[in-house]
Amino acid sequence: MNKPNIPKGTRDFGPIEMSRRNYIFSTIRSVFALYGFQQIETPSMELMSTLMGKYGEEGDKLLFRIQNSGEKANEAPEKGLRYDLTVPFARYIVQHRDEIQFPFRRYQIQPVWRADRPQKGRYREFYQCDVDIIGTDSLVSELELVQIVEEVYRRFGIRVCLHLNNRKILAGIAEYIGAPDKIVDITVAIDKMDKIGLDNVNKELAERGLSQDAIGKLQPILNLGGSNTDKLNALRTILACSETGLRGIGEAQELFDRIAASNCQLSICLDLTLARGLNYYTGMIFEVKALDVQIGSITGGGRYDNLTGIFGLPNVSGVGISFGADRIYDVLTELDLYPATMPEATQLLFATFGDEELNYALTWAKSLRQKGIRVEVYPEPAKMKKQMSYADAKAIPFVAIVGGNEMQSDTVMLKDMQSGEQTQLTLNQLFDKILTN
Template structure:
């Protein structure tokens, strides 16, 4: 997974939190369509900056975030050890501990976070941004679980606001999507002061989740939903007309490219796992009908073109 494919969605040029809400809706819709149950974890970089301010170590924000981001992997005790190794005092670690071990509902966590970060203007700004994004997403309705996770840092120091990470609930595989707000990143490309927020779907990991849970739809196994036979020039021409109409209605269709014996054509459909074969021969051509064969049951029906569209839709 050190080298991987990803599919990105970004909004550049606006600092509105509506963009975060829309990206969360996109994440929810994508994984709902794929059938993957997910937890969308949220945090805010300003909350992490607030924690560093609270313990009097604002310059150690990177050390703090790198350590607490590992809590799921190494546990609280090891995180405390790492914080100490990075130069934080015992008193500072004691202040950080209740923040990164918050429990309860998201509303309860936000309320507690507001109390704990009351001395940090930056931290409270982060809490308010989190509240707006979470409430906005909740109002639109999510199939995924939405979880405030104060330990979430993603180890990427260019995030300036919202931080997003998505986990599959039924497979232990790490993050399958992540992202956040990166208000200063465009400066690297000669465009300073432009706000941006984006997410990346981890294609390789999502592929592996689909494999592990056997979630690939059965209807993508075949080359098409229906294959038309080919019994001559006139028959093939009519078949292409019908295929055009089927495709316009979202039904994947193909024609056997050569005029050949029925057995050979049926063998191709069977080998490719195509569930239906449509036959236009002399009689069908004369009557303006299509014979549809179900390759699983062997049942055949004579249908008009409109009836064929309805039967396959």
């Protein structure tokens, strides 16, 4: 008999993983709610016409296509699995524009699928947690996303650095070095600065058709140092001839000013090598990196001025970011930052010596559950060793032992599994004890 298996790049999540994942999702969700974001969901599959051409040539290749039973293998399929949450969201806005109150603040936590070759931290099915504000050009939206990043990672206890850049600045740089049509090649190459270093970036720029003169003019910009303000001031001089570049600098300046005024504790840097792959970004772009773990970015996003334009609704500006839940999971695991008691774990197990005791325990359990205590009753009066082992394996902090003596005195023997201490308690005493623990 063949062992069962799951498709390449997919995973099962066991009870411990799910409890951790739910901790991640609920933390993110509750921060989103603090800012008035509302949740939506869209279908796992979209029409291919919605998906195709939105992610570049590479992206199209990574789309999972859904074969209808009537379709032949060489026919173009009608449907595919969604590749991200942003494009389906743009489709949603266009389709529901008359029902939506703008500015629309929505969040969406759902899996996405990519037919990529899997690696560590890279899967074919993974979750994104997207939060976007649509229908306003105000940079207050960007500020709020920065604040959300600050609060989410403060709650997780992960030390991060937020990298900021602006696509208009990048466009201005391309203009300044005399290669405005090479903006995509430039961004793709300089985005790798971290990984491959300046020399290799320059090599790649040359391979992508940039002249030595252009590459030379780029060097002082890539080497800009000092504070964020220093960099902006320097850019203002260098890009003085580029109207687009100056607008990008203005946006960045305004956002930094607002961040400063908002008493933000987050570590933030203007990173001119930050480009981000998706080409629909037009303004500020963001990326969050964990300081204590080598794992790539764990959150990213930016402003897109015309995302819904491709679906026939022009001039709707939006800005959004996406938290990478699977990578946050890896960071929390590596740094061992999960809270000691997970929110939904069992608090108390009843262990019994006989059938009458079982009924007694079930009655007590019902009362405690009505008061909100999470209780399990071991379903048979098995050997005490077995019942205790069960509690131990599930890390249940308290076991209430019920035998003849306890039944006679209308009590239970409560064992604290961590200290080993035992005390005989009435129902009310038991409730107080669990509640105050």
